[in-house]
Amino acid sequence: MKNYRTLALRELFAQKMTSLLILTAIILSTMMTAAVGQSAGVLAAMREQQAIAIGGDRYATFVQLTEEQARFLEQDPRLSYAGRFVPLGDMELNDQLSLDLAEYWGDGLKTRPTYTRLVEGRLPETPMELVLPEDALRFLGFSGKVGDKISLSCSKALRHGIEVDAYDYTAEFTLVGITESNFLGYTGGHILGLAGEGTAAALLPDNYLYYSVDIRTTDKKGFQTVVDDLCAQMNIHELDTLYNIPLLNALGIRYDTESADSELTRMDDTGFSWLLVVGVLVVALILLAAGLVIYNILKIAVSQRIRQYGALRAIGAERGQLYTVVSAEVLLLCVIGIPAGLLLGWLSAKGILNAALSQLSPEMFLAQDTEQLKSMIAANSEGQWAYLLLSAAVTLVFAFLAAAPAARFAAKVSPVAAMSGTGVKVKRGRGRAKKIRSFERHYAWLNLRRSRGRTVITILSLVMSITVFIALQGFLSLLSVAGTLSEHLGDYSIVNQVTGITPEELAALEADERVTSVAAEQFTLYELDGQNRPVGIETDLVLGPGETFQIFGLNDRWVEHEFAGRLTPEQLGALKAGEGCVVRNPIPMAVEGVSYGTTHVEAGSTITIAGKELPVLLSLSGYEGYFSVGNSGFINGVQVLTSDRLSPQLTSTDAYAELRPALDTNADREAFDMVLEQFCQRVPGTSTVSYEQTDRQMEESAAQINMLAWGLILFIGLIGVLNIINTVYTNIHTRIAEIGTQRAVGMSAGSLYRTFLWEGAYYGIIAAVIGCIAGYGCTVLVEAAAADELRLVFPPLLPMAEAVVLSIAACLLATAVPLRKIAKLSIVDSIETVE
Secondary structure (H helix, E strand, O other): OOOHHHHHHHHHHHOHHHHHHHHHHHHHHHHHHHHHHHHHHHHHHHHHHHHHHHHOOOOEEEEEEOHHHHHHHHHOOOEEEEEEEEEEEEEEOOOOOEEEEEEEOOOHHHHOHHHHOEEEEOOOOOOOEEEEEHHHHHHHOOOOOOOOEEEEEEEEOOHHHOOOOOEEEEEEEEEEEEEOOOHHHHHHOEEEEEEOOOHHHHHOOHHHOOEEEEEEEOOOOOHHHHHHHHHHHHOOOHHHEEEOHHHHHHHOOOOOOOOOEOOOOOOOOOOOOHHHHHHHHHHHHHHHHHHHHHHHHHHHHHHHOHHHHHHHHHOOOOHHHHHHHHHHHHHHHHHHHHHHHHHHHHHHHHHHHHHHHOOOOHHHHOOOOHHHHHHHHHHHOOOHHHHHHHHHHHHHHHHHHHHHHHHHHHHOOOHHHHHHOOOOOOOOOOOOOOOOOOHHHHHHHHHHHHOHHHHHHHHHHHHHHHHHHHHHHHHHHHOOHHHHOOOOOOOEEEEOOOOOEOHHHHHHHHHOOOEEEEEEEEEEEEOEOOOOOEOOOOEOOOOOOOOOEEEEEEOHHHHHHHHOOOOOHHHHHHHHOOOOEEEEOOOOEEEOOEEEOOOOOOOOOEEEEOOEEEEEEEEEOOOOOOOOOOOOOOOOOEEEEEEOOOHHHHHOOOOEOEEEEEEOOOOOHHHHHHHHHHHHHHOOOOEEEEOHHHHHHHHHHHHHHHHHHHHHHHHHHHHHHHHHHHHHHHHHHOOHHHHHHHHHOOOOHHHHHHHHHHHHHHHHHHHHHHHHHHHHHHHHHHHHHHHOOOOOOOOOHHHHHHHHHHHHHHHHHHHHHHHHHHHOOOHHHHHHOOO
């Protein structure tokens, strides 16, 4: 033997089975870290593409800008992109939806790829050319083709009362293209049409010609600072900055939620990234699980060679040399295992990606086909080799960290104690004698208690695998940016502002077995007379010029949806009973020195309407939200919201303006659509909009990302099961001599099987219980990441049950397979086994 490094190599060949088990642990750990790293990059890229599909490839949009302000943005060096477009106004399609026209300049359409997927024709290039989606043409009743003329009557209004009156116009366009329907705007009541550059100048007067600019900042970390500085420099109104929250979240760009407004959603952020905490936690669990497996096997292997290390110490070996032996063994195995694990992890991640992409809809991620989708994801997940190198480094570090306690144990061994074979002292308890109902089960429990260090480490390695499995399933809820969109109330919107909908029709809809609930609202609008008093109703309120007086009567379902989180239970009960109201104050504005929207009603005050005194339970002001019928928009004025039990007494009408039915998840939608069609025929003036396509579009997008994530979870779960098998197999393999001794003193093969199967069951059950508790803790953090609020949630019973069954089955399998082979050995061979 030339040196101790040579001894390490010889030990690896001499103890082939132990070396194989350690090598397997290193390969599996490297595969896990490599596959997670690779898949994390791919998932991040897909999440970014999904966000772009929802809100466009922009960080924010400044709206209602002058020519000077738009040019200032285009020349600002802090912006990597500034694309100008001009809103041309909107046209009402029905009570629910409006067609919004916009003229995009230059390459501005590239930021809105979802709206430019052509069915036929081309995109607009010159003034008065128009592209409309298929659903808009259907609502317009247009039966022509590309190249035909189409006449639209639109209205252009300005924000903040810059111009009191909207500018109405009718113009004839040339239809040059038809795009695919996009249902994401239905919840906001908008469908987007595209006009050619120069259309705004041809149609709009100068005092209505304002611009909007989509931006991306060069420095992502400085996004909010740049936006704040631009707003200050150009004196931009606080609500004229619309944040693309899905993309900001997907890219991890921080933004000020107090000032953030969005056409897509309104979100809260406490400033503490629970998402980051959960991500770090999952990675830490994976690495800890890998490290514990390596540590457990090395500790067992070193314990088996304790006499050999004692002999080396007796002939003069120093502690550092024994460190060298153990470290060299690990290094040699890492040299073989890490490259193999990297290759297998890379191939596994690639296989998961290809399998998932074969089932994806490329259009959801703005690609024409699967090959283009693969190219896009590959381009957006650069740094693959960085993930592989990081995986190799992490596995190497954890392998040596796991080997360090075993090497320290070998170096500290006493030569005399090691060579004398002094065993562990057994402390006998003084407990009462009790009847042993199952010898094998009792003996298995004693075996676990006899070597508590090994038992604890084995259980911990199993716990980590179970925890990772449960945590990753919960982590799925954070992968899709679709969850950042605000939820709509109900599955349909049914509006009738002509004759209204009778209470009998509402009752019939509620009685439909397919319907789980119906939110309903009544609405009455009162204009003001010359003394700013509402015409047609008595009230003690004196309103300001340019305002209106509106009364909404909400049923219990709508009240709960809007105010359950804003009112106390007592106030909510009073509102439902018609013993109070909520007031939405008008938005203040000034036009040519004249102030509008000046009325303000405070919470806690009392107002009188139609002779009835109503306490004001809640007062909403500014831009806290508004109420409307369908998607008709906010009519500035005082809005009084009360119960539909009280509203008829105030307004002398019990008709409802809008219903929002929600269906059972298993309901036959086609049959219900027929019911609504009959409803519209029976009640003239009724229009309906289904949110089914909107929900389906978002669910498709989320499901496709989840498909890839599930491939990753199942892969990690498989590695976790293999780690469990590897750990339990090591425990059995290192006790061959003990098994031979037990058989020599008369233990039958059946009793031997039952004893070790009980050990495996104990390992699985204990680890499953602890792992489920730890997994629940991770689930709480995952839910905190989704809601930005730490709170207890309902336990994930299905993932827990799956983890329990898998862990116990894996332990029993890992026990039964090697035990069957060992049981076939002769008693003499078992006792004399060196390894």
